Amino acid sequence: MDLQEYFSLVFSDYTLRTITLGTAVLGAVTGMLGSFAVLRKQSLLGDAISHAALPGIAIAFLITGAKDSNTLLLGALVSGLIGTFWIRGIITKTHLKSDTALGLILSLFFGFGMLLLTFIQKQPNANQAGLDKYLFGQAATLIESDVWMMSIVTGICLIVLLLFWKEFKILLFDADYTKTLGFNTKFIDILITSFIVLAIVLGLQTVGVVLMSAMLLAPAAAARQWTNSLSVMVLLAAFFGAFSGVFGTAISASQNNLSTGPVIVLVAAVFVIFSFIFSPSRGLLFKQIRFIKNRRDLQLHKTLAFMYNIAETHDNISHPHAIKILNNFQGYTKGTLQKLVKKNYVNLDGNMWSLTEEGFNTASNLYNQQTNE
Amino acid sequence: MNSAQIEIQLIASLVAIACAIPGTFLVLRKMAMISDAISHSILPGIVIGFFITHDLNSPLLILLAALTGIITVVLVEYIQKTGLVKEDTAIGLVFPALFSIGVILIAKNANDVHLDVDAVLLGELAFAPFDRLLISGVDVGPKSLWIIGSILIITIILLIAFFKELKVSTFDKGLAASLGFSPAIMHYGLMSVSSVTTVGAFDAVGAILVVALMIAPAATAYLLTTNLKKMLSLAIIFGVFSAISGYWFAHWLDASIAGSITTMLGLLFLVVYLFAPKKGIIAVLYREKQQRTEVSLLTFLLHLKNHNEEEERHVNHLNEHINWQKVRSKTVLELATKNNMISIENNIVSLTEKGNDFTSQAIDYIITNEDAQIEHMKDDFFLFRG
Numbered sequence: 001m002d003l004q005e006y007f008s009l010v011f012s013d014y015t016l017r018t019i020t021l022g023t024a025v026l027g028a029v030t031g032m033l034g035s036f037a038v039l040r041k042q043s044l045l046g047d048a049i050s051h052a053a054l055p056g057i058a059i060a061f062l063i064t065g066a067k068d069s070n071t072l073l074l075g076a077l078v079s080g081l082i083g084t085f086w087i088r089g090i091i092t093k094t095h096l097k098s099d100t101a102l103g104l105i106l107s108l109f110f111g112f113g114m115l116l117l118t119f120i121q122k123q124p125n126a127n128q129a130g131l132d133k134y135l136f137g138q139a140a141t142l143i144e145s146d147v148w149m150m151s152i153v154t155g156i157c158l159i160v161l162l163l164f165w166k167e168f169k170i171l172l173f174d175a176d177y178t179k180t181l182g183f184n185t186k187f188i189d190i191l192i193t194s195f196i197v198l199a200i201v202l203g204l205q206t207v208g209v210v211l212m213s214a215m216l217l218a219p220a221a222a223a224r225q226w227t228n229s230l231s232v233m234v235l236l237a238a239f240f241g242a243f244s245g246v247f248g249t250a251i252s253a254s255q256n257n258l259s260t261g262p263v264i265v266l267v268a269a270v271f272v273i274f275s276f277i278f279s280p281s282r283g284l285l286f287k288q289i290r291f292i293k294n295r296r297d298l299q300l301h302k303t304l305a306f307m308y309n310i311a312e313t314h315d316n317i318s319h320p321h322a323i324k325i326l327n328n329f330q331g332y333t334k335g336t337l338q339k340l341v342k343k344n345y346v347n348l349d350g351n352m353w354s355l356t357e358e359g360f361n362t363a364s365n366l367y368n369q370q371t372n373e
Numbered sequence: 374m375n376s377a378q379i380e381i382q383l384i385a386s387l388v389a390i391a392c393a394i395p396g397t398f399l400v401l402r403k404m405a406m407i408s409d410a411i412s413h414s415i416l417p418g419i420v421i422g423f424f425i426t427h428d429l430n431s432p433l434l435i436l437l438a439a440l441t442g443i444i445t446v447v448l449v450e451y452i453q454k455t456g457l458v459k460e461d462t463a464i465g466l467v468f469p470a471l472f473s474i475g476v477i478l479i480a481k482n483a484n485d486v487h488l489d490v491d492a493v494l495l496g497e498l499a500f501a502p503f504d505r506l507l508i509s510g511v512d513v514g515p516k517s518l519w520i521i522g523s524i525l526i527i528t529i530i531l532l533i534a535f536f537k538e539l540k541v542s543t544f545d546k547g548l549a550a551s552l553g554f555s556p557a558i559m560h561y562g563l564m565s566v567s568s569v570t571t572v573g574a575f576d577a578v579g580a581i582l583v584v585a586l587m588i589a590p591a592a593t594a595y596l597l598t599t600n601l602k603k604m605l606s607l608a609i610i611f612g613v614f615s616a617i618s619g620y621w622f623a624h625w626l627d628a629s630i631a632g633s634i635t636t637m638l639g640l641l642f643l644v645v646y647l648f649a650p651k652k653g654i655i656a657v658l659y660r661e662k663q664q665r666t667e668v669s670l671l672t673f674l675l676h677l678k679n680h681n682e683e684e685e686r687h688v689n690h691l692n693e694h695i696n697w698q699k700v701r702s703k704t705v706l707e708l709a710t711k712n713n714m715i716s717i718e719n720n721i722v723s724l725t726e727k728g729n730d731f732t733s734q735a736i737d738y739i740i741t742n743e744d745a746q747i748e749h750m751k752d753d754f755f756l757f758r759g
Binding site for chain 2: 038041042043044046047089090093094095096097099100102103104106107108109110111112113114115116117118119122136210211213214216217218221224225257258259261262263265266269272276282284
């Protein structure tokens with residue numbers, strides 16, 4: 001199946017439609033909430049939570065013995081929340097730093113989850129196969145009820161986000177000020193963190209434990225480059241996330257042997273790279289261009305100042321001088337001289353140059369400008 | 374115990390020691406998450422190495438994978454340096470992308486590669502003794518034992534040779550640089566050792582659980598001591614203990630050895646986290662409670678000093694005046710009486726001479742912010758001690 005075929009089938013084929021919708025909704029909600037995670041410097045929390053959710057899945061299966069995805073996700077949610085609050089406890093109550101706390105909870109919970117999974121696999125129960133899809137995710141196992149579930153959660157997220165928008169925003173940028181205003185910062189904090197956990201848990205089935213953190217970060221990190229406004233960033237991140245979901249699904253469906261999760265992550269990574277390079281205000285490309293332009297301007301100014309120093313020693317500022325005397329000067333090239341002529345600062349006459357009135361005035365104000373401002 | 378079991382425990386213990394050494398420094402340098410990133414992003418290195426060598430234990434593969442680990446570190450630092458995103462976001466962006474490339478490489482070549490993502494991530498210690506190293510036809514032991522053994526020896530040699538430099542650059546980068554040790558060399562040296570160890574260990578315990586062996590023993594040890602040498606040895610002891618007890622736990626449960634080693638590490642951390650004498654949760658909560666009472670005592674004494682009127686100092690009125698609950702007032706009153714700071718006559722509280730002195734000193738203490746000036750007073754104030 002190639003891409004064209006995919007897009008013609010996406011509306012008619014049940015499986016394709018479900019998967020595409022599912023990944024799109026998932027991308028949108030993780031992008032939205034990921035913006036908050038990135039701005040709160042909790043980027044790696046997503047990684048820790050997604051790993052910490054694994055034992056919850058295993059325990060939920062052990063208790064119920066059923067593979068109903070909603071029950072399993074409930075277990076994942078509980079164990080993800082326990083992990084999150086334990087991380088918080090370690091950071092606030094001991095002198096261990098956040099990175100240690102994250103790595104610790106991540107690896108310990110994951111290891112415990114693996115122990116339980118291998119334990120389950122040895123059980124004399126035919127029902128356990130397929131639990132390991134939560135490790136790497138299998139978008140193909142999405143069914144309509146999963147998509148409904150995702151949509152409902154996304155809806156709730158949206159409502160809560162709109163209701164508490166002001167609180168979230170102020171907590172994000174100035175936590176101390178929020179406290180002095182009398183907001184219950186603890187409650188707002190727990191609310192937003194819980195929703196981040198919820199979004200991560202939702203994505204486990206689709207992209208898996210290992211890659212979930214990228215779903216949270218990549219759209220937000222890409223969106224951050226294009227704007228300085230929180231609302232625009234959240235919208236953009238949701239859009240990037242949804243688009244990565246759809247496009248990733250399309251690519252993986254059009255090829256054999258390509259699992260959806262990694263492809264979605266790579267599409268999102270392409271978004272990030274593109275944004276890093278081409279964003280007009282923060283991007284590397286334009287930054288480099290501005291840098292070069294500034295350097296050129298400085299060199300131009302240097303040449304002009306040098307000329308000014310020579311012209312100053314003569315009564316007539318337009319007294320012609322040989323170009324040769326500029327040769328040993330660092331900022332001088334043929335190009336810069338041409339540029340000065342174009343700006344009408346300098347007149348050229350054969351091998352001689354002379355400053356114009358305008359050039360002389362500009363040069364004399366060159367270094368004063370900054371102090372006058 | 375048969376020979377395979379002994380070999381498994383030996384390999385697990387060596388892995389634990391080899392991980393605990395760089396892990397201690399990673400935890401102290403606040404770079405614990407880098408080890409997580411490395412452990413994921415070596416996947417493409419392993420896959421490409423496997424295409425070339427067709428042997429999971431070949432040294433070339435280990436080098437290639439370790440190189441990927443270092444590339445990860447460099448990439449993360451580059452992205453961070455551009456200032457576009459924070460360090461943690463940079464880590465979170467790089468390793469899933471590299472990991473995805475690895476997964477896709479495996480999936481696309483599934484037919485000619487006997488490599489399984491699960492195996493790389495989770496490892497299987499139980500099979501390690503079956504892959505023997507034959508030198509001119511003589512069986513000298515399991516391959517992974519040799520690999521992790523040589524990595525461990527190199528790590529220990531490096532540790533002993535550069536212990537001083539590592540110590541200085543970990544705790545005071547500026548001092549290290551001014552003494553002439555390049556912090557960059559130390560940094561990348563540590564990163565290389567971590568990468569090599571991760572790759573060497575992934576075969577036995579799996580890439581993700583290497584992270585547990587690196588961070589958990591070091592973090593547990595850090596809760597118990599602030600001495601680097603003690604921390605290193607404690608981390609090693611914890612690592613080896615979990616490795617061996619984890620093996621028997623897995624044996625009893627018939628489940629993944631790596632998983633149960635991690636579980637043991639987790640239990641160990643939980644116990645220390647709760648009960649560590651100075652930094653455990655219970656100790657911290659107890660200390661916080663004590664400090665709260667002591668601050669209350671100080672407030673109370675200041676109140677007494679400020680008011681000469683009898684009605685302000687009446688026992689029954691204290692609750693309203695300083696806004697305390699009954700129980701709390703009682704604790705504070707008792708503490709003050711026990712220290713001979715106050716005397717109570719006809720239910721009127723007044724400061725004793727000792728209490729008066731103490732309070733004046735306390736005011737000095739509070740209004741003088743400079744450390745040097747209050748140094749001689751510090752001993753008198755139990756509440757500000759540790």
